[in-house]
Amino acid sequence: xxxxxxxxxRFARWLEDEAGIADARIVRPLTGxxxxxxxxxxxxxxxxxxxxxxxxTVSDLAGAGIAREFRFISAIAGKAPVAEPILFCDDPDVLxxxxxxxxxxxGAAITETLPDGYAHDVATRDALGHALIDAIASxxxxxxxxxxxxxxxxxxxxxxxxxxxxxxxxxxxxxxNLPLIETLGAWLADNAPAPEAVxxxxxxxxxxxxxxxxxxxxxxxxxxxxxxTLADPLVDVGLVTAMWNRDDSLPLGFAFVQRVSxxxxxxGGADLARRWADATGLSIxxxxxxxxxxxxxxxxxxxxxxxxxxxxxxxxxxxxxxxHDVPALLDAAKRxxxxxxxx
Numbered sequence: 001x002x003x004x005x006x007x008x009x010r011f012a013r014w015l016e017d018e019a020g021i022a023d024a025r026i027v028r029p030l031t032g033x034x035x036x037x038x039x040x041x042x043x044x045x046x047x048x049x050x051x052x053x054x055x056x057t058v059s060d061l062a063g064a065g066i067a068r069e070f071r072f073i074s075a076i077a078g079k080a081p082v083a084e085p086i087l088f089c090d091d092p093d094v095l096x097x098x099x100x101x102x103x104x105x106x107g108a109a110i111t112e113t114l115p116d117g118y119a120h121d122v123a124t125r126d127a128l129g130h131a132l133i134d135a136i137a138s139x140x141x142x143x144x145x146x147x148x149x150x151x152x153x154x155x156x157x158x159x160x161x162x163x164x165x166x167x168x169x170x171x172x173x174x175x176x177n178l179p180l181i182e183t184l185g186a187w188l189a190d191n192a193p194a195p196e197a198v199x200x201x202x203x204x205x206x207x208x209x210x211x212x213x214x215x216x217x218x219x220x221x222x223x224x225x226x227x228x229t230l231a232d233p234l235v236d237v238g239l240v241t242a243m244w245n246r247d248d249s250l251p252l253g254f255a256f257v258q259r260v261s262x263x264x265x266x267x268g269g270a271d272l273a274r275r276w277a278d279a280t281g282l283s284i285x286x287x288x289x290x291x292x293x294x295x296x297x298x299x300x301x302x303x304x305x306x307x308x309x310x311x312x313x314x315x316x317x318x319x320x321x322x323x324h325d326v327p328a329l330l331d332a333a334k335r336x337x338x339x340x341x342x343x
Contacts, residue, residue: 052099063098065226072228075146080138107211107220127217135219137279140233155230166300175310180330195232203227238290241269253329292336299329
């Protein structure tokens with residue numbers, strides 16, 4: 001490739017050379033995908049999405065999440081709703097960072113309000129929940145596991161390895177007293193069930209990580225596969241059902257997430273789990289465990305952002321809100337473990 005000083009021009013020439021896609025131009029940032037930079041690209045072949053790590057945080061591992069995401073959606077495409085993969089580039093001479101390109105998917109990531117084209121009734125919210133669980137069931141139904149995604153035998157210990165990892169991280173980087181990190185973590189480690197199956201797992205699956213059709217409750221694409229792995233598929237089911245139609249009378253962590261489901265009469269998380277079991281043929285006997293694990297793990301991970309806030313490295317409404325969100329998530333996990341929650 002001819003040496004060109006302007007990154008935008010280098011990118012356009014690279015894309016035409018590698019894929020025959022002409023007139024590519026990076027138009028504007030897209031919302032969502034907080035860990036990575038997400039941008040709209042227009043071209044003679046239609047719109048695309050460019051994903052890459054922030055340029056100021058590049059390290060040897062900076063592109064690992066982007067590479068993982070592209071690898072997983074390439075394996076899933078055609079079997080479950082994901083954006084069509086186009087190209088992955090790990091040549092730093094193009095944009096200075098590894099990046100991926102996928103086809104643009106038009107849709108809405110829903111959190112607090114429904115799209116304008118939706119009816120604001122219980123039936124619509126039920127259909128939204130059904131679409132959400134059906135989409136991840138289609139991922140979990142993929143078997144045999146495509147080559148190149150990981151070690152299926154090692155994946156059987158994913159949950160215990162995650163618990164030990166995040167117990168260690170939080171013990172080493174603590175800025176406040178959160179005893180449930182350790183006490184619940186120890187209980188979860190001691191009571192981890194053996195997986196019935198190992199499948200592709202998204203690892204951060206909830207409503208605002210999917211794009212819904214703008215006119216009807218239908219999943220157009222599951223987003224943000226940077227954390228994808230092989231594991232017990234109940235890892236995904238536990239999180240999405242624990243975050244769906246929660247009890248607003250109790251303290252909530254991330255109260256804004258899926259507020260649309262926190263409406264009287266809306267289908268419950270356990271009902272969605274049973275629908276998933278019917279679709280996959282897998283058991284939900286340990287649903288309560290995985291709901292507790294999901295909320296505990298989320299709390300342990302996002303506490304890292306609160307640590308940065310307390311150390312003066314970041315300061316935004318999200319980080320400030322973690323003062324209450326993390327304890328609320330841990331409290332919800334505790335209630336599930338004690339049989340007082342959704343399990």
